[in-house]
Amino acid sequence: MENIAGKKPALTWAVHLSVGLLVLLWVIPTIGLLVSSFRSGDQIVSSGWWNALFTQEQQLSPIRVEGAEVPRDGMFVIEGRLFGDGGTTVSAWGTSSREPAAFAPGAVAELDDGQTVTVQADGSYVLTSPVSTEGTRLPRIFTTAATPPEFSLNNYNTVLFSPMAGQSIFQAFMNTATVAIPATIIPILIAAFAAYALAWMDFPGRALLIATIVGLLVVPLQLALIPLLQIHNAVGIGKGYLGIWLAHTGFGLPLAIYLLRNYMAGLPRDIIENARVDGATDFQIFVKIILPLSFPALASFAIFQFLWTWNDLLVALVFLGTGNDEQVLTGNIVNLMGSRGGDWEILSASAFVSIAVPLVVFFAMQKYLVRGLLAGSVK
DSSP states (O other): OTTTOOOOOOHHHHHHHHHHHHHHHHHHHHHHHHTTTTTTTHHHHHSOOGGGSSSSEEEEEEOOOSSEEEEETTTEEEEEOOOOOSEEEEEESSTTHHHHHHOOOOOEEOGGGGGEEOTTTEEEEEEEESSOOSSSSEEEEEEEEEEEEOOOSSSHHHHHHBBTTOOOOHHHHHHHHHHHHHHHHHHHHHHHHHHHHHHHOHHHTTTHHHHHHHHHHHSSSSHHHHHHHHHHHHHHHOOSSSHHHHHHHHHHHHHHHHHHHHHHHHHHHHHHHHHHHTOOOOHHHHIIIHHHHTHHHHHHHHHHHHHHHHHOHHHHHHOOOTTTTTTOOOHHHHHHHHHHHTTTHHHHHHHHHHHHHHHHHHHHHHGHHHHHHHHTTOO
């Protein structure tokens, strides 16, 4: 009675748990990247993204005392505020990097030459000196403060509209779209015709072609890069968008043909035979019957091909070049890691700009993914 049709397997809970863990492993880093892209560099260094919604106590960068001095009761006084927002509360402060939390708010610190400085909890300070401080270097104040949550679009403004590493992210975004969209459409068009021929047309050498396509699936991409570039240079294509479109097409065709052929071969044979009896040509069968029924497989491959071409760096470096007007998003982010490797807020915003389009494509077409991948696996 354990294998009755319609009865749920005993390990259904394990499957659901595994799927839930996989989803969490994918979603949690993405959420962390998104939250970090709206935070400042100091916030990212001082606390994790999971604490972004809570008030955090952290040691802030030192601030040098500045302002106009005013004579008062025989002393020279400088007053000011450490923070302009008014939302930061000082819990401890100091005048030396060796003791950044030596004083409590409201305490008086005695400096050299008879100077004193006081810092209040709201960040206001008063520096008094028996002699004028004009032309002298004023002390720095180190603070440990409780800062409220703060989010802004400054990182995205910097990423999208400020040239970095010799090129703006927006230009790299457009270059990537120019590469990825044709490099996704061209192999689908070619592979669809080839898959139909291998699935439903009889001709000599069909089995050998299928075996060759399966063999090409395991050929390392790196082996073909330089020979293919030499062929492009020999025929006059060289480096450019045409060359990278052809390269992505060649590298993606084996998987596309294999995937689509398995799906098309699993379609009901009666539909194809009835259409031929009614006088339909192979082209009419392909356009009016096969393509509409094969949309899940087409969408499945489109997801893979688009994600690969959008996130590709190696093929772009070889066939497109490294100039500022030719860089794709991945190349631009690599340059940012070299020139601004410490600016985590810029890198997180750049990374999320890079994955935004793949996320939209994946979620828009993910319902077809499983149907396309499992094509031909069950008869």
